[in-house]
Amino acid sequence: MSSPLLEVENLRVSFPTHSGRVEVVKGLSFTLGxxxxxxxxxxxxxxxxxxxxxxxxxxxxxxxxADKLRFEGIDILDQNEKQMRAIRGARISMVxxxxxxxxxxxxxxxxxxxxxxxxxxxxGRKEVQQRILDMLTAVRINDPERVxxxxxxxxxxxxxxxxxxxxMLIPEPELLIADEPTSALDVSVQAQxxxxxxxxxxxxxMGLILIxxxxxxxxxxxxxxxxxxxxxxxxxxxxGQLDKAQHPYTRGLxxxxxVIDETRDELPVLDRTQWAGT
Amino acid sequence: MSALTLxxxxxxxxxxxVVHGVNLDVPExxxxxxxxxxxxxxxxxxxxxAGLAxxxxxxxxxxxxxxxxxxxxxxxxxxxxxxxxxxxxxxPRKTIDSALSEPLAIHGIGNRGERVEAVLKQVGLDQxxxxxxxxxxxxxxxxxxxxxxxxxxxPKVLLLDEPTSALDVSVQAExxxxxxxxxxxxxxxxxxxxxxxxxxxxxxxxxxxxxxGRIVEIADVAQLKQGDLKEPYSRELLAATEGA
Numbered sequence: 185m186s187s188p189l190l191e192v193e194n195l196r197v198s199f200p201t202h203s204g205r206v207e208v209v210k211g212l213s214f215t216l217g218x219x220x221x222x223x224x225x226x227x228x229x230x231x232x233x234x235x236x237x238x239x240x241x242x243x244x245x246x247x248x249x250a251d252k253l254r255f256e257g258i259d260i261l262d263q264n265e266k267q268m269r270a271i272r273g274a275r276i277s278m279v280x281x282x283x284x285x286x287x288x289x290x291x292x293x294x295x296x297x298x299x300x301x302x303x304x305x306x307x308g309r310k311e312v313q314q315r316i317l318d319m320l321t322a323v324r325i326n327d328p329e330r331v332x333x334x335x336x337x338x339x340x341x342x343x344x345x346x347x348x349x350x351x352m353l354i355p356e357p358e359l360l361i362a363d364e365p366t367s368a369l370d371v372s373v374q375a376q377x378x379x380x381x382x383x384x385x386x387x388x389x390m391g392l393i394l395i396x397x398x399x400x401x402x403x404x405x406x407x408x409x410x411x412x413x414x415x416x417x418x419x420x421x422x423x424g425q426l427d428k429a430q431h432p433y434t435r436g437l438x439x440x441x442x443v444i445d446e447t448r449d450e451l452p453v454l455d456r457t458q459w460a461g462t
Numbered sequence: 463m464s465a466l467t468l469x470x471x472x473x474x475x476x477x478x479x480v481v482h483g484v485n486l487d488v489p490e491x492x493x494x495x496x497x498x499x500x501x502x503x504x505x506x507x508x509x510x511x512a513g514l515a516x517x518x519x520x521x522x523x524x525x526x527x528x529x530x531x532x533x534x535x536x537x538x539x540x541x542x543x544x545x546x547x548x549x550x551x552x553x554p555r556k557t558i559d560s561a562l563s564e565p566l567a568i569h570g571i572g573n574r575g576e577r578v579e580a581v582l583k584q585v586g587l588d589q590x591x592x593x594x595x596x597x598x599x600x601x602x603x604x605x606x607x608x609x610x611x612x613x614x615x616x617p618k619v620l621l622l623d624e625p626t627s628a629l630d631v632s633v634q635a636e637x638x639x640x641x642x643x644x645x646x647x648x649x650x651x652x653x654x655x656x657x658x659x660x661x662x663x664x665x666x667x668x669x670x671x672x673x674x675g676r677i678v679e680i681a682d683v684a685q686l687k688q689g690d691l692k693e694p695y696s697r698e699l700l701a702a703t704e705g706a
Contacts, residue, residue: 440635442664
């Protein structure tokens with residue numbers, strides 16, 4: 185592996201409240217190569233804020249500081265909005281949680297995907313059309329010509345999420361951030377969507393940050409896992425080693441999940457007082 | 463006695479028929495799960511039993527008594543429903559106390575203060591939550607309130623529509639434990655809709671797998687635990703869960 189794609193050192197995100205500034209991410213550091221990194225944690229652990237701060241999507245009064253936040257040698261914190269626009273979508277893109285709220289309801293699917301492409305590249309109309317159809321085929325949509333003419337309310341949740349993935353991947357970014365890409369979907373569709381992301385990411389040699397609260401899912405699709413609690417990383421491990429996790433928080437999360445051949449009469453519950461925070 | 467009996471149940475929304483000829487019998491005290499993908503009609507069955515999807519034909523009986531179409535006052539004292547999204551199912555401008563007292567007021571039941579206190583205790587919420595608004599509570603706490611609301615009229619049957627899918631795994635564990643304890647303490651019958659098979663394994667005795675508005679298989683949880691489901695579609699669901 186050459187130089188890392190993304191370097192993060194001592195990342196802090198804070199928001200003001202009546203009783204002073206509250207830090208939601210407290211000194212996070214990691215580096216990412218062309219690999220698949222999972223960030224796991226409960227609601228409020230700061231995992232989504234981490235994803236957003238990489239794209240500089242945190243608006244005032246929120247505040248992001250870091251000793252280092254570099255993407256391919258570019259200092260993200262130094263970029264102005266115009267420069268960021270050249271990075272967002274084109275080089276780093278993000279798949280959001282819910283297709284229902286993230287697609288534009290008054291534009292057809294094809295138009296939206298085209299917009300993502302022509303914003304960053306000058307291409308002829310025919311070529312754009314071809315790229316859209318190829319991309320829709322790549323996310324396993326049958327009959328892409330018909331789907332490209334549909335509006336978001338005419339497609340199912342799973343299809344909407346695939347359309348969003350198509351839109352995010354069409355400018356061929358180097359890094360994809362997927363923030364709970366499947367939590368609005370069924371189990372059967374979940375696997376399909378993640379397989380598609382996985383396949384495209386591996387094939388194009390991109391970096392992936394998969395943010396989720398589902399430990400099992402993350403361990404299946406990532407190489408490395410960061411477990412976050414109350415704004416800090418409590419444990420970092422290789423995905424295959426998750427069952428050997430040491431930290432009581434990680435162990436607690438693992439134990440709280442029911443399994444398919446469940447014999448326990450009661451599920452162990454996290455004792456929140458132990459970690460002070462959330 | 464059976465708590466719930468469905469015979470040849472067809473349910474439609476307007477011109478679209480979404481549930482086709484469902485037959486089901488849930489004995490009293492059992493916890494029964496309906497599983498399947500979105501659009502398979504599982505939530506619609508719950509809605510019909512609760513009186514929220516009135517366009518049905520066939521027969522629905524609750525505790526041996528046939529159910530009428532539409533919302534029925536006596537019905538609501540035997541059957542109550544808990545919805546999926548605790549963020550959407552509580553009135554944002556009513557305190558927990560008034561949300562919980564409302565069913566009592568409608569049914570002319572006295573002693574409201576004490577009953578509210580008692581039910582909060584049952585679902586493991588501190589009394590200080592009683593006069594708060596839903597936005598001051600976390601998702602898990604709200605789901606506890608939603609369960610408390612369903613328990614206010616002391617029903618025998620609870621219809622649970624994905625009660626934990628909007629929650630984190632650790633909070634899910636708390637709610638599942640709570641449901642299990644309540645069932646044991648009050649001898650409740652559960653009819654639960656979910657697409658999470660491990661949850662079925664933890665909380666239920668039997669399950670029905672649904673697809674395209676029909677039941678394709680009814681199995682014991684023991685069969686699920688051993689991976690011994692017969693229908694190809696049920697096996698597919700199981701495989702998706704295990705990530706095999």
